Amino acid sequence: MIKLQHNVDAKKISTRIEQLAGCSSTSFGVTRLPFTAESSEAERLVEEWMKAAGMTVRKDGLNNIIGRYEGKDPSAPVLMIGSHLDSVIEAGKYDGILGVISGIEVVQTLRDNGLILDNPIEVVGFCDEEGVRFHSTFLGSKAIAGTFAAEDLERADEKGITIAEALKGIGIVDPYAYKSASRTPEELLAYLELHIEQGPVLEKENEPVGVVSGIASATRFSFEIIGKPGHAGTVPVTIRQDALLGASDLISYIEKIALQNEPLVATVGKLTVGPGASNVIPGLVTGTLDIRDLNVERKQKAIDAILTEGNKIAKSRGLQMKFDLVMEADPVYCNEDMIKLIEESISERSGSVVRLVSGAGHDAMAMADVTNVAMIFVRCKDGLSHHPDEFVTEEDMGAGAEVLYSTVIKLATKQ
Structure with a gap:
């Protein structure tokens, strides 16, 4: 195992999550729907933090924001990590966001330790996972997986605004540019997502971090x-x-x-x-x-x-x-080899390994159509999510980011 001079900064993760919570159309809880002023402000902050961590940043044709940390071999398949930036109505602060901010902190820690891995790392903030505005989930991850369809552009919100119109409203002149967002299996090494559990199992087991075996x-x-x-x-x-x-x-x-x-x-x-x-x-x-x-x-x-x-x-x-x-x-089963690497990372920090099935949907479900996927769950208070009282301790955020960091190194380092 690589000895580190710099560890992940849980305080920074917590502070940034608080900042993003302010990107909301409601004062009670967080309401951040895709292709809105609130989402644009969140993307601006995420882009700023990605660049500060040493990443080059771009937005794809469906407005997913992607930061790239180059590997030793720029042509090698990409290890993609991240989660979503949108929320439900009057949500908590951590759903989706914890995975994006932890991914940025992982790259920051790699840079601080002078580590360049064999494979490039890309941190992605998906534009729409929840499906609240257009009543269809995983729009951002489907675009990258190549399963977003042209007819999806005609899905409309309650005001009658279609996805195509919303994209034009944020400056994407050609909505059909979503096609350029898709990646091939050959381009991707794997997709790894850290997320709050949104359930009570880890709290019951008194463990801060767990590994997901499958998604319902x-x-x-x-x-x-x-x-x-x-x-x-x-x-x-x-x-x-x-x-x-x-x-x-x-x-x-x-x-x-x-x-x-x-x-x-x-x-x-x-x-x-x-x-x-x-x-x-x-x-x-x-x-x-x-x-x-x-x-x-x-x-x-x-x-x-x-x-x-x-x-x-x-x-x-x-x-x-x-x-x-x-x-x-469809149900998604996480890649067993990746699960074992996550379990090793949990064990290395003296944690007991807990395997869980996710009843909630995640971007990993869509990404499974194009590459191997795995998920790390972080304990949340009372298993509560999609609610303003959703809460994760700073200590648990740090534990989750440490496991993510260790797993990224294992995955993107040739043995």
Whole structure:
């Protein structure tokens, strides 16, 4: 193992995360959607820090920001590390960001120690992983993996702004430049991502860092329930076509199916009721359904049951119910050789090795289409994420960055 004169600076990681938290459209929590003024400000800071760490910086055709630390052989395959810069609505500070800032600090530490590895290192801040604005996840990593499609440019946000229009709004004149972002398997050595766990396992095991064995399959639908609006005071309950009651029946059934198929999880995370007046019977409900499981067969059976029950509910209440598939992500299994290197790095700092399955989706899922992937998880308080109270201690940030640093050296050094 290489002896170091300089170690990773956990304080710097923490300070930079606090700075990025200020790049938000809300004062409560962090709200940073892609291709916005807030995301542009975050990218400006990240670019500044990447350059200070000795990287050359560029943005690709879908506005992913990439810092490159050259290797001994510039033509060798690239080890890519990083995560995403976008957030959910009123999120915490660490989701995605911890991986990007830790990646920058890893490169800074390599430079401070005078280390140039055999393979180039690229730190990437993906533009959109969460999928909140355009209702489709992994846009940035799909562009690099070569799975972003032309029709994706026509996805629109709630204001009707398409991805193509949003890209033009930040200065990318030709939205079809996304094609230039794609990388080939030959160009990449591997993709390595550090991320907060977003769950309670590491806290329960009293370990700051763990290694991910796989990422659960995820399916996301949007749904629409059409009823008949009417006067709340004059239409008898027995003859109403109340779309919200249909939604209530559907949501209760979704919970029932999830409980019957644990550890499968299912979530109706968004619901909009129209016309939205206290004295009008709801005539339209739109919503989202998110279902996740590492077992694809069990997940599909649950989906089939929900769709069948939805039709029954609609028929019994005189409603129309429509489901549209928004996203389908296969389960991803992390590369076993990379897992072993991460485990070695954890053991070297006297940690116990904990392997975890991720129920949350990550950019590694998209990157698995083009290269081998692995993930390092860092403990978060109460397993809480996607919430302003999301929290990681400075000590745990340092532990995660140390494991990332050690693993990067192992991966990018020829044996």
